[in-house]
Amino acid sequence: MDSRHLGPIALEGGVGGGWMNTTVEIAGSSVPFRLEIDFPSKFDEGVVRKIDLALDALPDLEGLARQTIETAAERPGSAPALMFELWGATSIEEPRIEDFLRQLRATQITMLPDGGPGSLDRIVLAYRLEHSPTSGTATVRFREGIGAELDPAPRVFS
Amino acid sequence: MSGLPIGAMKRAAIDSFMVEQGWLLTLGGDTSYSLWGFLNSSYSRPGPEGEGGGEPDGFSEAGGSMAPSFDSIRARIDAYIAPWLAPLPDGEDCIDPKDNASEAATVLGASGTGGQVLDNGELPRSNEGVARFLTNIHGSFKAPFYDKYFSQFSIVSYGIGAACAILESNYAGQGKIWPAAQDDVAEICASTVAALQAKADRAASEHTKVALTVVGAVAGAVVTIASAGTAGPAVASLVLLSSTAATALTVIEAEAAISGDSYSDILDSFGAALESLNSGITKQEEALNTMMAGAIDAIGAHPENFNLDAFSLPMDHDTAITLTMIKDDSDAISLDMGRVAGALGDAASSLGSAPATNPTPRDSRIGVTDGTHPTATELYALTARCLVLTKAEYERGRGLFEAAAKDFFDADSEATALVNRLAAAEVLIENI
Numbered sequence: 001m002d003s004r005h006l007g008p009i010a011l012e013g014g015v016g017g018g019w020m021n022t023t024v025e026i027a028g029s030s031v032p033f034r035l036e037i038d039f040p041s042k043f044d045e046g047v048v049r050k051i052d053l054a055l056d057a058l059p060d061l062e063g064l065a066r067q068t069i070e071t072a073a074e075r076p077g078s079a080p081a082l083m084f085e086l087w088g089a090t091s092i093e094e095p096r097i098e099d100f101l102r103q104l105r106a107t108q109i110t111m112l113p114d115g116g117p118g119s120l121d122r123i124v125l126a127y128r129l130e131h132s133p134t135s136g137t138a139t140v141r142f143r144e145g146i147g148a149e150l151d152p153a154p155r156v157f158s
Numbered sequence: 159m160s161g162l163p164i165g166a167m168k169r170a171a172i173d174s175f176m177v178e179q180g181w182l183l184t185l186g187g188d189t190s191y192s193l194w195g196f197l198n199s200s201y202s203r204p205g206p207e208g209e210g211g212g213e214p215d216g217f218s219e220a221g222g223s224m225a226p227s228f229d230s231i232r233a234r235i236d237a238y239i240a241p242w243l244a245p246l247p248d249g250e251d252c253i254d255p256k257d258n259a260s261e262a263a264t265v266l267g268a269s270g271t272g273g274q275v276l277d278n279g280e281l282p283r284s285n286e287g288v289a290r291f292l293t294n295i296h297g298s299f300k301a302p303f304y305d306k307y308f309s310q311f312s313i314v315s316y317g318i319g320a321a322c323a324i325l326e327s328n329y330a331g332q333g334k335i336w337p338a339a340q341d342d343v344a345e346i347c348a349s350t351v352a353a354l355q356a357k358a359d360r361a362a363s364e365h366t367k368v369a370l371t372v373v374g375a376v377a378g379a380v381v382t383i384a385s386a387g388t389a390g391p392a393v394a395s396l397v398l399l400s401s402t403a404a405t406a407l408t409v410i411e412a413e414a415a416i417s418g419d420s421y422s423d424i425l426d427s428f429g430a431a432l433e434s435l436n437s438g439i440t441k442q443e444e445a446l447n448t449m450m451a452g453a454i455d456a457i458g459a460h461p462e463n464f465n466l467d468a469f470s471l472p473m474d475h476d477t478a479i480t481l482t483m484i485k486d487d488s489d490a491i492s493l494d495m496g497r498v499a500g501a502l503g504d505a506a507s508s509l510g511s512a513p514a515t516n517p518t519p520r521d522s523r524i525g526v527t528d529g530t531h532p533t534a535t536e537l538y539a540l541t542a543r544c545l546v547l548t549k550a551e552y553e554r555g556r557g558l559f560e561a562a563a564k565d566f567f568d569a570d571s572e573a574t575a576l577v578n579r580l581a582a583a584e585v586l587i588e589n590i
Binding site: 004050053056057060061117122145146148 | 180182198217
C-alpha cells in the first residue's frame with residue numbers, strides 16, 4: 001500500500017507487530033521516522049489514510065510540541081528545564097531560553113497509528129540539543145483522546 | 159411518542175461509530191470529531207437531535223462527507239422505532255367498556271377482575287323467591303315451568319354473567335397493556351442511549367437487562383373470573399377459559415437486554431429488545447383473543463345455556479296447562495318475576511354495546527392486528543343479544559304464568575284461550 005508521504009509501505013517484523021524505518025522532512029531537515037504497526041493483519045487502506053492525515057498535520061504537531069517544551073522549560077524540575085540548566089552551564093554568555101529552543105532538534109519521530117485503547121501513544125517526538133547531544137532528551141507524546149504530554153525528567157540524571 | 163430520546167440515541171450511535179474508527183470528539187469541544195482527538199482535520203458532529211454532521215473540514219486530501227454513513231445509522235434507528243412512534247394508546251378508552259361489562263356482570267352474579275361476587279343481588283334473590291313460592295303450587299304446569307323459568311334460567315343468567323365477566327377481563331387487560339408498554343419503550347430507549355454513550359466514552363458498559371413491565375401489569379389484571387354460579391356447565395366452561403388465559407399470561411417472557419461490543423451490536427440488541435416487547439404484547443393479545451373466541455364457541459355450542467329462548471319448556475303440547483295455587487303465592491311469583499325481568503333490563507342497559515372503534519389503536523406492526531377489538535366486539539354483540547332474547551323470553555314466561563293464574567282464578571273461556579295463545583307463542587325459538 002502506498003502512502004502519499006512515505007511511498008510504498010513495506011513492514012518488517014511478523015504477525016505480532018511490524019515496523020518501517022524511514023525519514024520525513026521537517027523545516028528542510030531530514031528526521032528519522034519510525035512507523036510501528038501493532039496489528040499487521042489488519043493493516044489496510046484505512047490505516048494508511050490515518051498515517052497520511054497525521055503526516056499532513058506534522059508541521060502543526062511539531063510546532064505544538066515545541067510550544068509544550070517552551071512552556072515547560074520555565075517550570076523548574078521539568079525535563080526541558082534540566083536540559084536548559086545543563087546547556088546553560090556550558091555556555092559562555094548568559095543562557096537564554098530563546099537560544100536554547102533554537103538549538104532543539106527533533107531527532108526521532110515515531111508513529112503508532114493502530115495502538116488501540118490499551119496503547120494510546122500515536123505520535124512521539126524526541127528532541128535533543130543540536131550542539132550538546134548529551135544534555136538529555138525532551139519527549140513529547142501525542143496520545144489518543146488526550147493530546148500532547150511531555151515526559152517527566154528522569155529521576156537519576158547524570 | 160415525543161418523549162423518546164431518539165435524537166440523543168442517533169448522536170450517541172454516531173459518536174460510538176466514529177470512536178470505533180479512531181475519530182474522537184475534538185479535544186476541548188463537542189462539535190466535531192478529529193482523528194485521535196487532536197489532529198486538525200475533522201468532521202462535523204451531528205446536533206443534539208442527531209441530525210446533520212459528517213462534513214469534512216481542514217483535510218488536505220480530497221475527503222468525502224461522512225454524512226451517508228451517518229444517514230444509514232439514523233435510518234437504522236428510525237426503522238426500529240417507527241412502529242412505536244405512531245402514538246401508542248394509553249388504555250383510557252378501555253375504562254368505559256370495562257365498567258359497563260363489570261356492571262352487567264355484577265347484576266348477573268359474576269366478576270371479571272377478582273372482585274367480590276355478589277350472589278345476593280336483586281336478580282338472584284328474586285329468582286330464589288320465585289322458586290320458593292313455586293313449591294306451594296301444583297299442577298301440570300308447575301314442574302316444566304320450574305325447570306325452565308327457574309332451573310335453566312339460573313344457568314342462563316349466570317352464563318351470561320360469566321360472558322360479561324370475560325369481556326370485563328379483556329378490557330381490563332387491554333387497559334393495562336398500553337401504559338406499561340409506553341414505559342417499557344421509554345426504558346429500552348434510555349438503556350440504549352446509556353450503552354451507546356458509554357461506548358463512545360470508552361467507559362465500561364454493562365450488559366443491561368430491561369424488565370418488561372407490560373407482562374406483570376397484564377398478568378395482574380387478568381385473573382380467573384368468579385361467578386356465584388360456578389357449578390353450572392355454562393359458567394364452568396367460561397371459568398376454565400379465563401383461568402387458561404390468566405396462566406398463559408404469567409409465563410410470557412418478561413425480559414430484554416441491551417448490550418454489545420460495538421455500536422452496531424448495541425443497535426441490534428435495541429431492535430431485539432423492541433421485538434421482545436412486541437412479542438410479549440402479541441402473546442398477551444392472543445391469550446385474550448383465545449379466551450373470548452372460546453366463549454363465543456361455548457355459546458354457539460350450547461345456546462340453551464346462554465339464551466333462555468333456546469331452551470324448550472319440557473312439556474307436551476297436548477297437556478293442558480293446569481295450576482292450583484293461592485293468590486298470595488301467585489302474586490308473589492308475579493312480582494318477583496317482574497323484579498328479575500327488571501334486573502335483566504338493568505344488566506342489558508349497563509352492558510350497552512361494544513366500542514365503535516378499537517379502544518387501543520396502534521401501528522399495525524405491533525401486537526395482533528386490530529388487537530382484541532374484532533373478537534371482543536363479536537362476543538359483546540353475542541352477549542348483549544343473549545341478554546335481550548333471555549329477557550324477552552322470561553317476560554313471555556311471566557305472561558304465561560299470569561295468564562295461567564288468571565285462568566285458575568277466573569276459570570272462564572277467555573282466560574283459557576289466552577293461556578293457549580301464550581303457550582303457543584312461548585314454544586317458538588328465536589336464535590342468537
